[in-house]
Amino acid sequence: MAISASDIRSALSLPGPSAPSAPQSTLRKAQSQSTSNKPANNFTKKPEGISRELYALIGPSAPSLAAHLAKPRLKQKPNLGGGGKVKWEWRPFKNGARGDSLRLSHWAKEASDSDAEYPFVKYNIQSTPFTYSQDEYTRFLEDRDWTKEETDYLFNIVKEYDSRWYIAHDRYDYPEGPVRTLEDLKDRYYSVCRKLIRSRPWAGDESSKAQFLSSYMFDKEREVTRKGYIASLETRSQAEIAEEEALFIELKRLEQNERRFKKERDELLRTLLGVDSGLPDVIGEEDGPAGLVGEPSSASVKKKKGVKGTIGIGDEVPTTPSVISLGPPVPRRPQSAKSAAQDAIHCIYRSDPPASSTTVQKNTHVPAHLRSFKIPLPKTAIAPKVTQALTELGVQHARLVMPTRENCLQMEALLDAATALVETKKVVDRVEQETRVLRVRLGVRSSEGAEGNEPDDVEKEGDEGTPMEVEEGKEEDGRAQSVVSTRSGRGRKQSRRSISVSSIDTSASLSTRAGMKRQKRS
Amino acid sequence: MVNYGGDEVSALVVDIAIVSSYYGYTANASDGDVQMGEAEPKDDATSDTPKPKNDAKLYLGQHGPSIWRKGMEIGNPVRDGLISDYNPVPALMSHALVDVMRTNPSEHPILVTEPAWNTPADRERMAEIMFEEFQVPAFYIANTGVLNAFAAGKGSALVIDVGHSMASITPVVDGFVLRKGLVYSALPKLVHAHARHILVGSTQTRRGIDLYPHQLIANKSPVEPSAPPRFTLREDRMAGTTESWKTWYENREVDEWVQSVAGVLDQGWNEQAAAARQPRQYEFPTGYNTYFGPERYQVGEQFFYHSPQLIASNPNLPKNVPALLSESLRACDPDLRQVLMGNVVLTGGGSLFSGFADRLETELSRNFPHVKIHAPGNPIERRYGGWLGGSILASLGTFHQLWISKEEWQEHGKAIVGQRCK
Numbered sequence: 018m019a020i021s022a023s024d025i026r027s028a029l030s031l032p033g034p035s036a037p038s039a040p041q042s043t044l045r046k047a048q049s050q051s052t053s054n055k056p057a058n059n060f061t062k063k064p065e066g067i068s069r070e071l072y073a074l075i076g077p078s079a080p081s082l083a084a085h086l087a088k089p090r091l092k093q094k095p096n097l098g099g100g101g102k103v104k105w106e107w108r109p110f111k112n113g114a115r116g117d118s119l120r121l122s123h124w125a126k127e128a129s130d131s132d133a134e135y136p137f138v139k140y141n142i143q144s145t146p147f148t149y150s151q152d153e154y155t156r157f158l159e160d161r162d163w164t165k166e167e168t169d170y171l172f173n174i175v176k177e178y179d180s181r182w183y184i185a186h187d188r189y190d191y192p193e194g195p196v197r198t199l200e201d202l203k204d205r206y207y208s209v210c211r212k213l214i215r216s217r218p219w220a221g222d223e224s225s226k227a228q229f230l231s232s233y234m235f236d237k238e239r240e241v242t243r244k245g246y247i248a249s250l251e252t253r254s255q256a257e258i259a260e261e262e263a264l265f266i267e268l269k270r271l272e273q274n275e276r277r278f279k280k281e282r283d284e285l286l287r288t289l290l291g292v293d294s295g296l297p298d299v300i301g302e303e304d305g306p307a308g309l310v311g312e313p314s315s316a317s318v319k320k321k322k323g324v325k326g327t328i329g330i331g332d333e334v335p336t337t338p339s340v341i342s343l344g345p346p347v348p349r350r351p352q353s354a355k356s357a358a359q360d361a362i363h364c365i366y367r368s369d370p371p372a373s374s375t376t377v378q379k380n381t382h383v384p385a386h387l388r389s390f391k392i393p394l395p396k397t398a399i400a401p402k403v404t405q406a407l408t409e410l411g412v413q414h415a416r417l418v419m420p421t422r423e424n425c426l427q428m429e430a431l432l433d434a435a436t437a438l439v440e441t442k443k444v445v446d447r448v449e450q451e452t453r454v455l456r457v458r459l460g461v462r463s464s465e466g467a468e469g470n471e472p473d474d475v476e477k478e479g480d481e482g483t484p485m486e487v488e489e490g491k492e493e494d495g496r497a498q499s500v501v502s503t504r505s506g507r508g509r510k511q512s513r514r515s516i517s518v519s520s521i522d523t524s525a526s527l528s529t530r531a532g533m534k535r536q537k538r539s
Numbered sequence: 540m541v542n543y544g545g546d547e548v549s550a551l552v553v554d555i556a557i558v559s560s561y562y563g564y565t566a567n568a569s570d571g572d573v574q575m576g577e578a579e580p581k582d583d584a585t586s587d588t589p590k591p592k593n594d595a596k597l598y599l600g601q602h603g604p605s606i607w608r609k610g611m612e613i614g615n616p617v618r619d620g621l622i623s624d625y626n627p628v629p630a631l632m633s634h635a636l637v638d639v640m641r642t643n644p645s646e647h648p649i650l651v652t653e654p655a656w657n658t659p660a661d662r663e664r665m666a667e668i669m670f671e672e673f674q675v676p677a678f679y680i681a682n683t684g685v686l687n688a689f690a691a692g693k694g695s696a697l698v699i700d701v702g703h704s705m706a707s708i709t710p711v712v713d714g715f716v717l718r719k720g721l722v723y724s725a726l727p728k729l730v731h732a733h734a735r736h737i738l739v740g741s742t743q744t745r746r747g748i749d750l751y752p753h754q755l756i757a758n759k760s761p762v763e764p765s766a767p768p769r770f771t772l773r774e775d776r777m778a779g780t781t782e783s784w785k786t787w788y789e790n791r792e793v794d795e796w797v798q799s800v801a802g803v804l805d806q807g808w809n810e811q812a813a814a815a816r817q818p819r820q821y822e823f824p825t826g827y828n829t830y831f832g833p834e835r836y837q838v839g840e841q842f843f844y845h846s847p848q849l850i851a852s853n854p855n856l857p858k859n860v861p862a863l864l865s866e867s868l869r870a871c872d873p874d875l876r877q878v879l880m881g882n883v884v885l886t887g888g889g890s891l892f893s894g895f896a897d898r899l900e901t902e903l904s905r906n907f908p909h910v911k912i913h914a915p916g917n918p919i920e921r922r923y924g925g926w927l928g929g930s931i932l933a934s935l936g937t938f939h940q941l942w943i944s945k946e947e948w949q950e951h952g953k954a955i956v957g958q959r960c961k
Contacts, residue, residue, distance in 0.1 A: 123547055183713075
């Protein structure tokens with residue numbers, strides 16, 4: 018690789034031979050703004066942080082960003098505040114918490130203020146104890162058990178030990194006084210304080226006074242009882258403690274057994290009865306002995322009585338047995354006002370057992386179930402027809418996405434309407450068939466007149482069907498559907514004898530769909 | 540400086556104990572660390588002639604009582620933890636502070652420790668010595684129980700302090716001793732006497748052991764274990780040896796035997812367990828050496844259990860540790876018992892007895908459900924807990940308002956000691 022003179026020059030930042038040696042001021046200027054191309058002086062200094070070879074390639078038209086690139090450096094050493102020496106001196110200081118003129122000495126920075134307050138003085142906090150005058154004592158604080166001198170002594174000692182009661186009690190030694198327990202001392206002290214607070218004028222409002230007063234509450238009886246309990250706990254003998262332990266373990270074992278029995282029983286029930294056993298599919302962890310004891314017995318009672326009923330519980334899906342057993346299903350009995358109010362609070366809806374659309378009508382107990390399990394189904398005989406009709410109408414009924422109470426009602430109404438539609442269609446077909454047979458019997462005589470009457474009959478039947486459906490479905494759409502399908506059936510009665518309701522006019526189906534949408538939204 | 544709450548004022552901490560007194564010099568700490576200057580063990584209480592003679596020459600320190608001198612008597616100002624004789628105290632203090640530590644007492648505040656059962660008169664006397672003879676600028680006297688709790692980093696604790704002559708249990712709450720719960724007994728003395736009895740008394744297998752100190756033995760030759768010793772005494776010294784010096788040295792020999800051989804079983808007395816332990820060999824200054832088997836565990840058993848025969852024969856038997864504990868706790872409020880049992884601090888040189896901490900733990904956890912024992916593994920911390928706590932206390936910034944200054948002493952007199960040092 019040949020190194021030219023210009024390379025060396027640029028490496029050493031010497032001005033090129035062509036350029037006249039620039040005066041010092043221009044050179045510095047060129048250094049400072051190397052990227053700006055100066056036509057007057059085409060010598061520019063290589064900016065910092067860009068290699069010489071690269072600069073030779075791209076020339077002075079290097080992007081301005083390159084000028085900011087700094088040379089990579091080692092990580093900066095942390096500045097630990099070293100460097101400058103700190104001078105310390107042995108200096109006497111004044112402790113503000115002391116009452117005398119003792120000057121102890123300590124090491125302090127020479128620079129620090131020698132008159133500054135001693136930093137530990139702020140921790141010297143004195144409590145402000147209650148004091149009382151002779152007058153106050155005679156008016157409020159007289160007590161048969163306590164003399165004024167002993168009360169004074171008590172207050173002094175409490176003040177001296179900053180209300181450390183254990184120590185105050187330990188050091189309490191009033192000459193010729195009766196032996197006082199810790200509770201005696203506390204009781205006397207706090208009762209005096211309470212009396213003083215009550216009798217003195219209070220600056221703040223009543224609530225703050227009551228709050229302040231409550232901080233001086235002391236229930237001697239309760240304290241004594243509590244300490245008695247603690248002492249009795251401590252005086253238990255080794256054998257008693259062992260017995261307690263054994264009893265506790267026994268109890269735990271019994272509980273565990275109980276739980277296991279219940280689990281096995283549930284298992285059995287579920288195997289025998291399936292969903293009708295009324296047990297949730299997923300077994301939640303039983304969390305308390307209360308639910309453990311209470312639930313199965315009540316369930317068995319219900320089962321024995323054979324009460325028929327269904328509970329629909331609001332928006333929440335019942336998972337724990339205690340929630341299910343919350344509402345006793347007694348459907349025939351009128352609800353009391355209390356339970357009704359409770360139901361309203363807890364969003365519980367009680368529904369009568371579905372009479373029309375349920376497949377199985379057992380005379381046995383209808384246990385609690387998820388609403389989505391009991392979505393009404395069409396009668397098995399005509400189920401395929403109903404399904405077909407609904408599919409042709411473009412209604413997805415197979416799966417109810419959100420089986421809320423309202424939606425279930427809507428679903429039921431829809432199925433009712435569809436069933437009615439299919440039934441009506443059947444009737445129409447039968448009548449038509451009869452008509453045809455009669456016509457054949459009549460022969461070819463007056464065939465024109467008979468044909469002219471028939472549509473009216475069918476029309477009439479369709480009209481008759483409508484109010485019936487309104488009764489059942491209470492839905493405008495139900496009627497629309499039935500009317501439409503009836504008409505279509507009539508329109509095609511001659512061509513086909515199928516029960517299919519395939520060809521409906523588009524406008525009607527559209528309106529139906531819109532209606533369904535509205536239903537679902539509501 | 541404020542961050543850790545310390546403010547060093549170069550106070551001296553003097554912990555007067557029966558075997559040795561420890562005095563420390565909390566050296567200056569410019570940026571936080573409390574550095575321990577010197578903490579030099581030193582035998583404290585020795586005066587060579589009976590007290591009445593004021594012109595007696597005192598030998599103090601490491602080379603004081605342990606060296607044989609003609610006609611030298613041994614004395615000790617401390618009896619049962621209390622200073623019973625104040626005459627040698629100034630000399631001892633002066634030796635410690637001036638001769639060994641090379642300090643000028645009039646420049647340093649001094650914190651002195653006292654046992655929890657110290658009398659008001661004693662602490663006033665100590666204050667008087669400090670102010671009047673040493674001209675200290677400030678003085679404070681603190682309770683060893685409290686200081687041991689501080690050394691363990693606790694404000695409330697049940698301090699079990701087993702010393703050389705006294706075992707005490709001190710309930711400390713919020714840095715104050717509960718005086719009603721304070722119990723103590725001369726239990727270590729009983730253990731010592733029992734150990735001495737084992738050594739000196741002869742059994743079927745061996746004769747009583749002579750406890751002559753090295754200083755009285757001219758020469759000896761090695762012998763087989765349990766063989767009679769072959770040694771000659773220094774007859775020239777025998778005549779000048781005083782009874783008190785001899786007793787003191789014999790006691791030292793017993794103590795050394797106890798420290799190196801004796802122990803306590805951690806699960807209570809059990810003949811088989813004691814027999815199963817390895818016997819330990821020990822050689823006395825006379826050259827006599829032998830193996831000590833189960834008998835070495837009988838020594839420690841005295842701390843925790845007294846046989847009915849012993850109780851019957853000795854009505855003034857010092858209470859053992861479980862008895863002391865139950866007595867102390869009975870005097871405390873039921874609310875406090877749980878707190879105290881959760882903060883048991885084991886301290887004192889006597890607690891270094893082999894197996895003591897384990898046995899204590901067994902005894903306590905048998906009777907109390909939640910026991911936590913704080914027993915420093917470091918023997919220095921265990922022995923000098925009082926000094927350590929004093930050093931901590933004297934370097935606290937908030938403590939400096941509690942010093943009794945010379946000015947206050949002159950103004951209020953002795954009464955200030957009782958008022959300030961609660």
